[in-house]
Structures are given as C-alpha cells and as structure tokens.
Amino acid sequence: MATSPGSKNEKSELPVDQGWAWVIVVGQFVNVFLMVGLAKSMGIFMEAFKQYFDTTTALASMVMAAAAVVYAFVGPVCLLLGERFGVRPIVMFGGFIGCLGISLSSLLVTMDFVIIFFGIGFGIGNSTIYGNGLVMLGTYFIKRRTLANGLALSGSSIGQFAMPPIIQLLLNKFGLSGAVLLIGGLYFHITLFSSFFRPMSYYTSRLAKKQNGVGGEKMEKLLNENVPADQDGSVFPVGGHDNEDDGPVDKMDNDKRYTSYMASTGSICLTPVETLTPVETLPADANDKFTEPVIPKKQNFCTHLFDLSILRNYICIFNIIFGFFSFFGYFNFILFLPSHAISIGIMKYEMTWLVSACGIGDLCGRLFLGYFGDLNLIQRYKLETICLMSVGVNTLMFAFADRFWWMMIHSVFYGLFGGGYVCMTAVVLIDMIGLKLMPKMLAILLLVQGIGAALGQPFLGWIYDKTGSYQVVMFVCGSSCVGSAILLAFWPIVKRLEQRRQDRLTEMKFSQRQELIVD
Template identity: 20%
Template sequence: MKHSCLLRPCLSTQISVKLVACMIICLVYMEGFQDKIPDGGYGWAIVVGAFSMVFTSYGTSVMQDYYERQIFGDIPNAQLQLSFVGTFALVFANLCGPLAQVLRSVWGTRIVLLIGTFLIAIGLIIAGFSNEIWHLYLTQGILFGTGVSLMYVTIMAVAPQYFDRKRGVALGIVASGSGIGGLVMPFIMTPLNRSLGAGWTFRVVGFICLGFDLLACILVKDRIKPAKERKKLGEIFRIDVLKDKNFCIWALGACVQLLGYFIPYFFLPSYATWAGLSDNDGSSLVAASSAANFVGRIVAGLLADRFGLVNVNSLFLLISGLSTLLIWTFAYDYGSLMAYAVIFGFFCGSYFSLVSPITLKILGMERFPSGLSLVLMTNVVSVFGPNISSAIDGSAGAEPFLAHKLFAGVAFVVSSIIMAWLKFSLDRKIFAKV
C-alpha cells in the first residue's frame, strides 16, 4: 500500500507531463496549419477585388483624342502637351510604391486602399472641371496616378499571401483586368463623350471607379496581419535588395521589356492610317490586341505555374519581339496587321502577370514589397519608350514607323536574353523549372 501511494504522484506527474507535451504538439500543429498557404479559398475573393481595381484603372487615355479635337484644338502643340497627361499618370503610378509601403506600415492595408480609392475618384471627378491642360496634369496625372500606385502596390503585397502553386494563374487573372479595362472602358466613355461631353464623362467614370475600388477595399485583407511595431524607414523600404544580383538582373529585364511594350499600342492606329486603312480599322486592331492580351496574361500565369515563371516570361518576350520584327515590319494590309495585333497582344503582357511572382521568388515574402516597389520605379524609364522611338524615327530619314518597329522588336528580344541570363543565374540546369 505504501508503495502504491508513493507511485500515485509519480504516475500523475507523468500523465501531466504527457498532457502538456500533447498540448504543445497540438498548438505547434495548429500554428503550422494556420500558416499554411491556402492556395485559394478566400484568396479568390482577393483576386476579384484586385481585378476590379485594375479593370477600372486603365482605359481613360481615350479622353486624350477627344480633348485634342474638341477642347484644346486651337492650342499649339496640344497633342504633345496632352500626351504628358498619361505620362504623368504612369510616372506617379510607378514612383509611389515606397509611399504605399510606408503608409501601410503605419495605418494598415485597409486605410491605404481607401486613400488610393478616393485619390483615384477625386482625380477623375475634378478632371471633369478642367479648362486648362495643366489642370489635367494635376488631376488625371498626379492624383489619379498616385491613387493607382497606392492601391496596386498594396494589393500586390497582399494577394501572394493566399497562393503558392496557383500564384501565377491568380495574379494573371488580376493582371488581365487592365486588358479588359482597355477593351471595355473606351466603349463606355465614347458614348458618354458624345452625349454628355468630356466633363460629365470624367465625373461618371470617377464614380464608376469609386464603386469598383470600394469593392476592392471591402474584399482585400491580409491573411496574416503584420505585427504593429515601430520600424525605421530602412526596415520598411529595404534598399538592400539591390545587393541581390538576381534581383538586379530581373529589374534590368523588366525595364527593357517595357520599353517596347507601349509602342505598338501607341502607334498601330496611326500606322494603319498611314498604310491607307480607315480609323475604324485602326481601332479594331487595338481592340483585338487588347482582347488577346487579356487571354494571354491568364495563359502566362497558367503556364508559369507548370513550367516556371522566368522560363515562360522569356519565351513570351521572345515571341513578342520576333512577331514585331518579322510581321509588323512587313505588314501593310489589314489582314497581316490583324495577325500581328493578335499574336503580339497575346504574348506581350506576360510581364504584368509575372512581375509579382518573379519578384517574390527571388526575394521571398519579407523583402517582396520593397522589391516590387523598386521594380515599378525602374518602369519610369520604360514609360518614355514611345518618345525615344519617335525621336529616332524623326531623325532616321527612313520609312515612317520603321524605327518604332525595330526599337520595340529589339527591346523584347534583348529582354528575353536578359531573362535567360536570370534563369541560368538562378539554376544552371537547362530544363529546370525556374
């Protein structure tokens, strides 16, 4: 009896230890389960919210032609001055990534999205009251561009948290929103222009953007809320990513490929007119290319999940460059131009689907927001691709638009080579999934 009494505390102690051990194991398991990337689930709601934001943030450039013909037609160099409205928007959309990071670290994701939403809406609504070109620089250019940057960079920092194996296709669907926006928004805005005028068109579109962007604010939220702690600026925006060789190669490739991206979309309608086609033919070329671009971005994401992000991007860039050099260079009729528009549109947009996944693959989740901001900042140089090709075309004395064709084609081919360099820097195996 004495021995049995002495054993009871020992047995109870052992049982207690085992229970505590089991609880610890369960907690560790549960924590690991919570941290496991769902690869879908609520992530698809994030995709819907991000798509709605990207969809409404593009396509407003259709207003430039209307202002040029109807409002500022008597101003010398109106076309040149108005072209800087879109340039300002693109510059601020790419430059304000670090600002988005800082604000998100201070106020959180939801507040930054709301700030971006109201900057976009206010920028477009106030643009409707513009009676000077510089008013458009401030509204449609700076306010709108800054709002797009705050929303895009914040959403792109959140969306990858929900996906792993399906990350490429998810972000491809998000990126395809701009292709659909470029296709659909002109068909909304042109009838509004004709019936209500430019002022009310901007106001109506501003409220449309407000509705879609508020949907994004409601749906988009962090899967794992960042800890609220005071951080130094250097810890929020990590410039040390520039010490990563692979990231620098990627940033260079991103800049070069976008140098050629905008040129066909800027000049295909003008080229069609020069070749003797009608205005409607030129518009249909851009519409067909935008539709193909929408499909191509999703396909790029699907293929990237299966064959590797860098591999697919390099292939798509090479086909974009070769189609520009070998088809557009010799295309003078509607059929050949339409073939080029569809092929180029399908392959040229892979960057927009893969910019976030490639940056994340190289840097990891912790340094990803800073890397994405820096890649977007390098894109500021790419905004001037059409201007550079125009300067070359004007001084070359060759056939009109030849410099545009060659410059765009070479930019895509060179960027494809840079992507191949990145692939072998990440993994020297030829058939590696990179």
C-alpha cells in the same frame, strides 16, 4: 498539431477561403479592371487630347507619363500606409483622389492642366490599388490563394478588352470633356468596391466577444494558426499544409512569419519578416570564435523603401537593366497603337478593337503560358525569353501591317505572348534572386519600370514629332523587346559571375575570421 472541435468551429467562422473572401475577389477584380483597362486605353485619349489642344504628340503623351512617375514613387509608400492604417481606407482614398483628378481635368483648361490633374490623380489612385488589393487577397485566402489571385487579376485583361470601345463610344456621344468626366465617375467605383475590403480584425473581434471573456487565449491561438496577426493581414503565418498551390512558398518553415510584397506583374511574393531588417554582426572580442549580434539602427523612410545595397549583386543589376528595356518596349507600344492605326487610315472603332484584341490575347497568354511554365518542361527564363522575343517581333511587324485584319492578327499575338511575359516575370525573378532579396528588388524594379514608362512616352512622342511616322516608334519599341530578350538569354553567364563574386566574399570573410582567431 491537434485541434479541438471548438477550435475547428472557430476557424470555420472566419472567412478564409470562403464567404466574404470571394467578395474581396470581386472588389479587386473591378479595381484592376478600371485601373489597367484605362491605363491600356490611354492611347485613345492621347489622340483626342492631341487633336483638341492641337498640340504635339510628346506633350499629349505626358498625361500617362505623369501617372507612371507618380505610380513608381508613390506605390511603395501606399503599401506601407496600407500596413499602418489599413488597406480599406487607403484604397478608398486613392479611388476618391483619382476620381477627383480625372473629373477636374474634364474642364480642359489647357494641356498642362490636364497633365497635372488627370495624370497625377490617376497615378495616385493606381498606386493604392494593386499592392494593397493583393495583400487583402493574401489575407483572406490560403488554400485557394492561386485561384483567387488569378480570378482577381483577370480583370486587367478583361478591362483592356472592354474599356477601349467604351471610351470611344463616350467620345463619340459626349465629346472629350463629357467622356473624361464620365470616366472620372466610373473611376469612383474603385472607392465603392474597395469598401468591401473588410479587415480580418472585424471577424476576429466578433469571435473574441463570443468567448464570453475567456476567448483571449483561444483567439490568440487561432490567429497564430490560421489568420494574419496584423490589423489588415500584411504579415501572416504560412503553414505547409495550406500552401499546396503557392510554388516556392511550399518549402517554407511553418513557424516563420511572412510578409507579402507586390510585383509589378500582379504576383504576390512572400518573404520572412526577419529578413527585412537583417541583424549585423561585429566581433565582440578578438579571442571569441563567434560574434555577438548587434541590433541595427532604425532605418529611415527612404532606406526602408529602397535598399540600394542590392546593387552590389550582379543579378540584381542585370534584372534592373532587363526590366527597364523590356517594360519600355512592351508597355509603351500599346499607348501609340491607336494613333498609328488612325495614321494609316484605320477607322476609330476598328482601332479600339485592336486594343481590345490585345486584351483577349493577354488573358489567354496568362492562362495557357502560365500553366505551361508550371509544368517545368523548359526552364522558365527560357520561356520568358521566347515570349518577349515574340512580343518584339510582333511589334516590329506593326510597322509593315497596313490592313485591319493584318494588324488584328499581330494584336492577338502581341497580347498572347505579352501575357506570358507578364505572368512569368515575377516567377523568373524569384528563380534568379530568391525570396530573401525579392522585397528589396521589387521596390527598385517598380521604380525603374515606372521611370521607363514615364520617359518612354514623351520620348517616343518626340520621335514621331520629328519623323512624322509611327513606324519608327514601332521599330524602337520592338527593338527594345528583342534586345531585352537577347539580354535575358545571357542569364547563365551573369549567374556564374555572381557566384564567383560570392565565393570571393566568402573567402575574404573566412580569412578575416581566421586572422581574428589567431590574434
């Protein structure tokens, strides 16, 4: 479509792929740095809480378990609130709540008090960050969206590298209460950097004013061509020429409008808006060959968040089971690594560098294995299977490693293959179920993964309390990853079973339509 020089000038004034868009990247980088860095370092705090309150490992692990439960249930809600009220106020509010909860927990009244304020406050704050921040990146970037997401989400790996020694330093200098209070103040930086999340409507309104009263039509045309139509850009058009780097999005129709959804791995997934509320069809007349569309009833809040109808799909059930056990083994292990290292005589500062080594490996894995997956030299689900199997094997080897250098080697490889597993998860999920079912699947998958993390930490803590050995914990986490990798290898069989089910449904619908025509 041809555009006038004036229209091109108007587009250049919008910070799409330029200018303030890179400030958005900085803001999301810092937010993810603090969110993931603190989450992956909670094992250090868990050991400190255990010693301070002289409590069980199961109870001390409930801090992160509470945060995981809140994240699982509140995360989808915060995405909807971001669409309704704007991303910036929601994320800023989440950062404030997280800061308040963590800071109040520094009073260290009881372990239950810490669980409530630290766990729930941290969970609410995290729920507002990830998805809403990615929506902002999707708003401000089109041609360079892949690069922007990669730079912003690299904050998770760098945060996992930097936060453990910082936390240990604070614990040594200021004690547990002072360290928690300072971490609460550090978390408040999420509120500060989220203030950078300026809505795109700020620029569109300024451009409209420059049109001297005749810019309404031009601005409407500009919005339809280049920028999000929603107040904060959660819904936006996708043009084929602007999506060179977006994988499956390349093949989408230019005249459709898409909404963005966040995967637990940090990937943005897009789906046509019209697929969110499907139109039901019912026969208007038995003599009519074609049916009349019927507008569905308005969905309630829970139905909008979690569409359980996808549980009839074998592939979706397969992904839910796989997602639960793979995340159970992968995520929970890192929380018990510090305690395991101390139990075999590793010094505290050396213990923190084990967690940091996982972060360095994670960054390398996301970059190199993610790039290798895009070369299509091997089917992506097979690559994810290899990565997850390697994660499981390295986790099992921690049960035998009794030297710092030996544990350091496995920490790097755990991070390397874990980063590959994480960056491949969302892409493989799209390959399996397609973009149409992705939004519905993601909401349930986030919930399942959150439950896996929430149940896993007190369960593994209970195992240690009963056995007195973290080696059993390593075996459980490693076996969970290995079992998930074996399960993923059976994906082609599940695909054939689902195809047969779809064929049966198609035959049944065809038979019913033929009966209606005959009648």
